[in-house]
Amino acid sequence: MSEKKNNKPKIKLNSYWIYIPIVLFLLAMSLFSNSSALSSRNISTYDFKEILEANDIKKIIIVNNSKAEIYIKEEALKKERYEKITKSTFYRKGSSLYEYNFGDLQNFENKLDQAKKQYNLSFDYDNTERTSFAETLINFLPFILLIAIWLFFMRRMSGASGGTGGGGQIFNIGKSRAKLFDENTKVKTTFKNVAGLEGAKEEVQEIVDFLKNPEKYTKLGGKIPKGALLVGPPGTGKTLLAKAVAGEAGVPFFSLSGSDFVEMFVGVGASRVRDLFKQAQQKSPSIIFIDEIDAIGRARGKNSMTGGNDERENTLNQLLTEMDGFGTDTNVIVLAATNRAEILDKALMRAGRFDRQIYVDLPDLHERREIFEVHIKPLKLSDDVNLEFLAQQTPGFSGADIANLCNEAALIAARNNKSAIHHQDFLDAVDRIVGGLEKKNKVITPKEKKVIAYHEAGHATVSWMLKYAAPLVKVTIVPRGQSLGAAWYLPEERKIVQTEQMLDEMCATMGGRAAEKLIFDKISTGALSDLEKVTKQARAMVTVYGLNEEVGNVTYYDSSGNDSFVKPYSEETAKTIDEEISKIIEGQYVRAIEILDQHRDKLDILAQKLLEKEVIFKDDLVEIFGKRPFETENPELNKQEE
Template sequence: MSDSKKDNNSNMPKFKFNAYWIYAAIFIVIIAVQFFSSGDLASKNISKNEFNEILRENDIKKIVVINNNLAQIFIKDEALNKERYKKMVSSAFYSKGSSLFEYNFGDLQNFENNIEKAKEENNLDFDKENVERTSMFETILGFLPFIILIAIWLFFMRRMSGGGAGGGGGGQIFNIGKSKAKLFDKDTKVKTTFENVAGLEGAKEEVQEIVDFLKSPEKYTSLGGKIPKGALLVGPPGTGKTLLAKAVAGEAGVPFFSLSGSDFVEMFVGVGASRVRDLFKQAQQKSPSIIFIDEIDAIGRARGKNSMTGGNDERENTLNQLLTEMDGFGTDTNVIVLAATNRADVLDKALMRAGRFDRQIYVDLPDIKERQEIFEVHIKPLKLGEDVNVEFLAQQTPGFSGADIANMCNEAALIAARNSKKLIEHQDFLDAVDRIVGGLEKKNKVITPKEKKVIAFHEAGHATVSWMLEHAAPLVKVTIVPRGQSLGAAWYLPAERMIVQTEQMLDEMCATLGGRAAEKIIFDKISTGALSDLEKVTKQARAMVTVYGLNEEVGNITYYDSSGNDAFVKPYSEETGQKIDKEISKMIEAQYVRAIELLSKNKEKLTILAELLLEKEVIFKDDLEKIFGKRPFEEVEEKNEEKKDIPPVNQSAEKL
């Protein structure tokens, strides 16, 4: 056989059995039986005159009256040789002993009277009998509504239980209680390892220990220790919790059962608990193994808080079974449960206790160093230009998760391809940041020259105030090109602080109010364009007063409850509420006045910056340095550095 023939054979679709073929075959058989068993396929309908003629010639052997309205007429064997019957008898559909004619007589009583009269007059000797007969087709038609209901029920049951015919496992209705977990073992090995997970050093150390437990449990049990039963990965969306679990599967080299918390949920009572039992049974059979439940909050929510469904809630039953299984199997089975969620605050306390999830591994947003490592992973498959600065990109993306960085790299590649470039340049990455943070550029948005001027001064106000304040984030870029919902935007490079002091928050508030302050100084009017600014400073001021205790009048008190139990309770009196509102307003107005004073002193430079912005539409940090010079506090820092560099000999000489 030639290679081409082999290829053709390999590409031919393989035969796949479908259960619906059985239903079709049964239906065809029923129709065939009905069709061929009737015995009346060769029967001919005759009129009254034709019937009377056959009757007079005494050719009738028997008349069978069916359902009181139809007469089947059987001809004598010796009469079948007559010319009028030969053609009908020779038909392929005629079978010996079956009726040759059918006569629809109408009224039964008149028909019987006519037959009796003909018998007496012509001395006829045929038999007559009455029969009640129902066809199989009519029987099926009577049960058709029930058959349709059963078919619809079976169809939906198959769909809800996870697959069509031949799906195996959970695909059949009787396997609906089986676990839906995907098994990754030596046949379907996970290729993700810790090398594919950038950043997350602390979390990787924790899960690396879990891998060691499974690879060499004797190392830990020989000292009397017990292998942990579970580890919970907690953190914001997109930080790499699921990726970390995949890496554990790839590193451990043991059977890995992966499923989502929603896979336990079903409309039928008891299915969730049954799937939990089946999952742990399979894991024990393949021990040592790992069970990974993603988004466990789907079944792990605190019990008793949903009063609408009562105590017999299916989700609670599933959670109860999970709690029992996690605390029920012995530590010598070497089955470890990994779970991931970004809503650890809603999980049941019984699920979080030691002995079930012994460890909680917090997967936080990456810092600047970790972001750089994540960039290094995601840019490997990309064709990069020589000017790409990964360190600068890491600085430009504070608050980005691993998923955000992956999205940014992909967006940069799309932007470069859209512009018909052969390589992805540094500017493409910056445009991708603008696209993700600011939204899509609105090139068709019509803005009048007057509105454009207001926007330019507004953004110039932000840039000016942030440049003059020590603790405000340094500016990177200002634009008046509309993006998403915003008419203009300013990009900053915020410092990644572990703690924030009062002066730093006040400087940020003052810089945020710089836009509205610039509008007031230049036009002596204010607009609605500062809505997002006002929302931001109001949240900051309220947090300073009610959460962080940074207000002298209210004092060292916080009204924040990390457990979330005060959602419908006001934790302070009406009098305190009035004081809080007053202090928030006083704080915001003080920073607004401060912004106006700063801009009034630098009004000429503000105007130059706004005009440059109107001309270029986008300006950068270098443009601000040309207009304002270096930031005031940066000059002071440089002078202090110069004083520190003076040799000790000179210092002692000055003292002398």
């Protein structure tokens, strides 16, 4: 017969149970120290007077100048009035039998002296200071509570930093917080999930291939790269690329953020770096991924307020040593991501640490199309969705922006109770993201609405007539976000921009204010964003790109990003720069007025149509203006002309 298994539930011990016997011990000590108080009882003035006159008192001890402990003579304890107390469980032989709260000490002592003389009494009298264990415990209770709270949080912190069991040990605070992905952890993201980023994928795929097949490279004398730094604007897919590496590598992958090293305790960051590399070396070949490395990798010595004991600098020094110091021959590759590469320490960026800097740029037209195809897979689309047009409509969008756009389109379609997501839902999502939420309840007077209509019509008219201005897609006078109206364009993605192209764009931007001046002979504050845009463009032409004849072929742009309180040009040059910027802007403003004056009748028709429909599209402009004057029937000739 098989033995019966013991199915009794096991009691799981918790480390916090140690506090239970401590509390019980403190209570027992408190009761023991106060047992004299339990064995004695308070008496009234009348009872005290009776005992005093009977000459039964052996001695009186004044405690802390506030109460009197009454001790009874041995022979008097046999009296009936005292036997009930002496036979009590709490009474200890030789202890006080009564306590008497006398009030004022001076009056009490005077009354005792009078009673001694009057009744010929004989008893001892003494005065003492005494503190009970309970009172001492109460006095130290705030400190005990502070220590208990500190221990509690330290245990929680140690548990969060990799402790085991009942919250971990306090010494685990210096352990690495990296999350390990290995053969037991399934990472579903692969390079197939990363659209675009062809150059960046090729670089990291080579790292993955090296870890999988090191002999392919080492037989030729090659060495494994120490690290690769992913640099680029936010949302371009740096972290996603690292996730794909984790899914493809087939080697242990440690992932954490740069802020995980930073702690309020001195030396914790450096300790975590050591522990991280120790774990990675034990599982080598392996990959370490540090997201937002600028949290610890910022250039040292830039802030004079921090001394040599700066915790962040200590952490960075340890990271530098681990990446390329003595005893770093193990196959551990460090991947890191940041969108602020210009502030990183030069020692971190040198060859031998981060051997490769992989720039992850904003996607171009073709890459945006691929990103759309990835994000629409879980969506239920209508047949009218045009991904090519959507890719054209989203210049400057990152991968994260496109993911948000697809999700926003799905929400808009669901809000309108549609069974599928239509092309118009995507366009509404673009308006929502770029322009902001539509303000349907915003009160605009008819006069203001007319000014807004002519302002937007002015933008549309000038851009339609200029060769290098971006072609118009939609014009609206529906308030969105901070804007009261908007003109949406389909900008051409150019690798280089010529002077004529920049001037045409500036002229189209000034078309709104020019229309206000031409029609109403007044200007308003509505052109604030337009003025900001053209001022930046004009300043870039003069000071950055060297496109101004008066200033010459010089640039005052500093690619290193070092801020300087001293201008890199003289006061005379500064005056010339200001004059040239103003001359460029005013020239395009006058040019816009001339274009609008030539097409005044069509401007009025367009503005009137805007007031009626509030939103007009490219087809409406073709109906009013006809084809753009520089366009030919053959689109191939237009490309050759460019």
